Amino acid sequence: xxxxxxxxxxxxxxxxxxxxxxxxxxxxxxxxxxxxxxxxxxxxxxxxxxxxxxxxxxxxxxxxxxxxxxxxxxxxxxxxxxxxxxxxxxxxxxxxxxxxxxxxxxxxxxxxxxxxxxxxxxxxxxxxxxxxxxxxxxxxxxxxxxxxxxxxxxxxxxxxxxxxxxxxxxxxxxxxxxxxxxxxxxxxxxxxxxxxxxxxxxxxxxxxxxxxxxxxxxxxxxxxxxxxxxxxxxxxxxxxxxxxxxxxxxxxxxxxxxxxxxxxxxxxxxxxxxxxxxxxxxxxxxxxxxxxxxxxxxxxxxxxxxxxxxxxxxxxxxxxxxxxxxxxxxxxxxxxxxxxxxxxxxxxxxxxxxxxxxxxxxxxxxxxxxxxxxxxxxxxxxxxxxxxxxxxxxxxxxxxxxxxxxxxxxxxxxxxxxxxxxxxxxxxxxxxxxxxxxxxxxxxxxxxxxxxxxxxxxxxxxxxxxxxxxxxxxxxxxxxxxxxxxxxxxxxxxxxxxxxxxxxxxxxxxxxxxxxxxxxxxxxxxxxxxxxxxxxxxxxx
Numbered sequence: 001x002x003x004x005x006x007x008x009x010x011x012x013x014x015x016x017x018x019x020x021x022x023x024x025x026x027x028x029x030x031x032x033x034x035x036x037x038x039x040x041x042x043x044x045x046x047x048x049x050x051x052x053x054x055x056x057x058x059x060x061x062x063x064x065x066x067x068x069x070x071x072x073x074x075x076x077x078x079x080x081x082x083x084x085x086x087x088x089x090x091x092x093x094x095x096x097x098x099x100x101x102x103x104x105x106x107x108x109x110x111x112x113x114x115x116x117x118x119x120x121x122x123x124x125x126x127x128x129x130x131x132x133x134x135x136x137x138x139x140x141x142x143x144x145x146x147x148x149x150x151x152x153x154x155x156x157x158x159x160x161x162x163x164x165x166x167x168x169x170x171x172x173x174x175x176x177x178x179x180x181x182x183x184x185x186x187x188x189x190x191x192x193x194x195x196x197x198x199x200x201x202x203x204x205x206x207x208x209x210x211x212x213x214x215x216x217x218x219x220x221x222x223x224x225x226x227x228x229x230x231x232x233x234x235x236x237x238x239x240x241x242x243x244x245x246x247x248x249x250x251x252x253x254x255x256x257x258x259x260x261x262x263x264x265x266x267x268x269x270x271x272x273x274x275x276x277x278x279x280x281x282x283x284x285x286x287x288x289x290x291x292x293x294x295x296x297x298x299x300x301x302x303x304x305x306x307x308x309x310x311x312x313x314x315x316x317x318x319x320x321x322x323x324x325x326x327x328x329x330x331x332x333x334x335x336x337x338x339x340x341x342x343x344x345x346x347x348x349x350x351x352x353x354x355x356x357x358x359x360x361x362x363x364x365x366x367x368x369x370x371x372x373x374x375x376x377x378x379x380x381x382x383x384x385x386x387x388x389x390x391x392x393x394x395x396x397x398x399x400x401x402x403x404x405x406x407x408x409x410x411x412x413x414x415x416x417x418x419x420x421x422x423x424x425x426x427x428x429x430x431x432x433x434x435x436x437x438x439x440x441x442x443x444x445x446x447x448x449x450x451x452x453x454x455x456x457x458x459x460x461x462x463x464x465x466x467x468x469x470x471x472x473x474x475x476x477x478x479x480x481x482x483x484x485x486x487x488x489x490x491x492x493x494x495x496x497x498x499x500x501x502x503x504x505x506x507x508x509x510x511x512x513x514x515x516x517x518x519x520x521x522x523x524x525x526x527x528x529x530x531x532x533x534x535x536x537x538x539x540x541x
Contacts, residue, residue, distance in 0.1 A: 002174075006174050007127055012166050013163060016162075023156075027155055041094060042090075042097060046097045046104075053102040061106070069468075073104075074107070078168070085164075116460055128292075128452070128455065130289060132451050133282065133285045136285050139281075140282065217463065222473065234519065239458065241477060243450040251312065288449070305509050305512045305513045307449075309505075313502070314438040316499045323499075460531055
C-alpha cells in the first residue's frame with residue numbers, strides 16, 4: 001500500500017506542476033508585467049530544471065539509492081514550492097520553477113524504479129502504471145484549481161503553494177518504506193520468501209547454484225555488448241523516441257480546434273475539451289493498469305500503437321477533404337523590437353482558435369505584446385507537459401482565458417482571428433465528428449500503450465547496478481525529442497501540409513508496431529533478476 005501511495009503521489013505532483021502554470025501565467029503576466037519573452041523563460045524554466053535532472057539524476061539514484069533520491073527530491077520540491085509561493089520578483093519565480101522541475105524529474109525516475117524493485121513480479125505492472133495514473137489525475141486537478149483561483153487576488157500563490165501538501169505526504173510515506181530491497185536480500189532468500197516466483201523447478205535449481213550477484217557497470221557499458229547492454233539501450237531509446245515521434249505532443253494541440261469544428265463554439269467548450277479529454281485519459285490509464293500484468297506490456301504497446309496509427313491517419317485523411325484552418329497567429333507580435341526567438345516558432349498554435357483570439361489582444365493591449373507571446377508560452381508549457389510521455393490535456397489555458405474575459409473587457413477588444421462563420425469546414429459535419437472520435441481514440445490509445453508502458457519497461461530491462469543512469473539517459477532523450485518535435489511542427493506543416501504531417505505520424509506508428517514486435521521483450525510476471533538473466537544469456541528476440 002505504501003509503495004502504491006508513493007507512486008501515485010509522485011505522479012500526482014508531476015501532473016499538477018505541469019498543468020498549474022497555465023492558470024498561474026494569466027495572473028503572473030499582470031502582477032509582474034511579464035513581457036512575452038519573460039513568459040517563455042518562466043515556462044521553459046521547468047523544462048531546463050528537468051533536463052538538468054535527467055543528466056545528473058541517474059548518478060544520484062544509482063549511487064545513493066532510490067529511496068534517498070525520492071526523499072531528496074521531496075525536500076527540493078518543498079523548497080521550490082516555498083520559493084514560488086513567497087516569490088516577490090521575476091527571478092524568484094524562475095528559480096522556483098527550475099527547482100521544481102529538477103525535483104519533479106528526479107522523483108519521476110526514482111519512483112518508477114523504486115516501485116518496480118519493491119513489489120512482487122505479478123503486481124509490478126499495476127503499481128508502476130499507477131504513477132502514470134497519478135499524472136493524469138494531477139493534470140485534471142490543476143485545471144480545477146486554476147479555475148477556482150482564477151478570480152482570487154494573487155491566486156497564483158495558492159496554486160503553487162498547494163503542491164506542498166502531496167509532497168509532504170510523499171515524504172512521510174517513504175520514511176516508512178525500507179531501503180532498496182535489491183541491496184538487502186539475496187536472490188536465494190527472495191525465492192524462499194516467495195517474493196519471486198520462478199517459472200519452473202529447473203530455473204530454481206540453477207538460480208540456487210549461481211546466486212544472483214549484482215554487477216557493477218560504468219555508464220559506457222550501456223553501449224557495449226557486455227550482458228547485451230547495447231540491445232537494452234536500443235529498446236529503451238526506441239520506445240522513448242517512438243513515443244514522441246508518433247506525434248502525441250502535437251495532436252493534442254489541435255484538440256480545441258477540432259472541438260470547435262464539431263460545433264462546440266462557445267468558450268465553455270474549451271473547458272469541455274480539456275476536462276473531457278482529461279477524463280478520457282484517466283479512464284484509459286486505469287484500463288492500462290488493470291491489464292498491464294494480465295495482457296502484458298507487448299500486447300498493450302502494440303495495440304496502442306495500432307490504434308494511434310489508425311486514428312492519426314484518419315485525422316490526416318479527413319483533413320484532406322475538410323481542411324482545418326491552421327494559422328500562425330504568433331507571427332504578429334505587436335512590438336517589432338520584441339524578441340522573436342520563440343515567438344516566431346510557437347511550439348503549438350495555441351492562440352489560433354478563433355473563439356479565443358479576441359481575448360489575447362485584449363490582454364496585451366496595454367501590456368506590450370503579452371497577447372501573441374502568451375500563445376508561444378502556453379505552447380511551451382504544453383510542450384513540456386507532454387514530455388514525460390506525458391501528455392497534457394490540450395488548451396487548458398482556455399478554461400482560464402474564459403475567466404479572464406471579464407477583466408479583459410475593460411480594455412478594447414479587437415479580434416485578430418477571422419469570424420468563425422466563414423470557416424471552410426463548417427459544412428462537413430460527419431467528417432468533423434469522425435475527426436473528433438479519432439482524436440479521442442488517439443488520446444486513449446496513448447494512455448493505454450505508450451503512456452504507462454514505456455516507463456514500466458524502462459524500469460525493468462536494465463540491471464540494478466545501472467538502472468538509474470540508464471533510465472535517466474533515456475529520459476533526457478525523451479525531453480530532447482519532445483522539444484525538437486514541438487519546435488519543428490509548424491515549419492513541417494508549412495513545408496508538407498497538415499494532412500501529410502498526420503499521415504507521416506501514422507507511418508511512424510506503423511514503424512513503432514514493427515519495432516515493438518521485433519525488439520521489445522515481454523516482461524510480465526517475471527522477477528527483475530529473471531529479466532536480467534534472460535537478457536544476459538541469449539540474443540534476446
